[in-house]
Amino acid sequence: MSIGHTLLGLLESGPRHGYDLKRAFDEKFGHDRPLHYGQVYSTMSRLLKNGLVEVDGIEAGGGPERKRYAITDAGITDVEQWLATPEKPEPYLQSTLYTKVVLALLTRRDAAEILDTQRSEHLRSMRILTDRKRKGDLADQLICDHALFHLEADLRWLELTAARLDKLREAVTR
């Protein structure tokens, strides 16, 4: 995920301090990985340098100065372009799991066992996500669904590979 673009998008509704931005980000997008303050400030200074945000005001308090950031027209255009650009689908060819299966076959180990163990590990993650989904709100459900569908896709590949192990053995040991 592009943190810069996400923070810019959050600024579109009005100027905010770095701390407010972090809070809004964590609340909406940072379920597993809240932002560090350092990440927020380094991202904001990069956006500032590139003219995508500007300092809207500075509050001097007892502690360090608090800058309030506002998005610029260039920033709005940047967010718009980012949203309109599709993400590159990643086919994950040559995954670690594929390598493990082929290596197991080449070294005459039990490849089915590797697949069974991996299925179990995937299911363990899927159980945690299913439980979290059950207890969560709609945003939680959508985030968990995304992860669940990806894990499920891995598992479908795994089942198909398990069904083709004999053929794969023939092919790789020829």
Next chain:
Amino acid sequence: MTPPGSLLCAERLHKAYGPTVALDGAGFSIHPGEIVAVMGPSGSGKSTLLHCLAGIVTPDSGTITYDGRELSAMNDAQRSALRRSEFGFVFQFGQLVPELTCVENVALPLRLNGTPRKEAERAALSWLERLEVDDLAKKRPGEVSGGQGQRVAVARALVTRPRVLFADEPTGALDSLNGERVMELLTEAARATSAAVVLVTHEARVAAYSDREIVVRDGRSRDMEHAI
């Protein structure tokens, strides 16, 4: 060896249909209140295992013990009584009786056990409420959607408060959203009544509602809890 505290346990099951070997030494065990997914590719023996565990099919050899009793030592009538009073069933297609209304379908297992009609239908209605389909009570199965029908089937399976619920691809005919809701309601209701659930599925998303899984391949089973 039967794991201590297990409610239903099978060991070294063999079953062949003519030259086709369906089970080749499969085992299984489940504790009260536990949800166990039985996974594996089509034709691996999952459904045969479920049918043997439920006493619907008799294995050629091996032992099945339910609550300390050997299934093979029972006659057909005793196994039938066991299925009616202690087991519940949900299949891929609801298999509701088309001539009966939904509430009558759910009340049916209680009626077969001798419960008076009013009492049976009162219990049936409370299960329909639990499965969020009480508004369908007076409708016939032909008038409800696949997802609704499957919820009615779950209510029917649980109305006798079975100790074991057998579910064979319970969401196989439903779309993702309906399938998910049926699984949520089924597992919630099973946990609330401490029923053990034997959940046959080839779908990982469905298996994710279980506590653990066993994998059946070529008639042999593997308990993944003890594999890692």
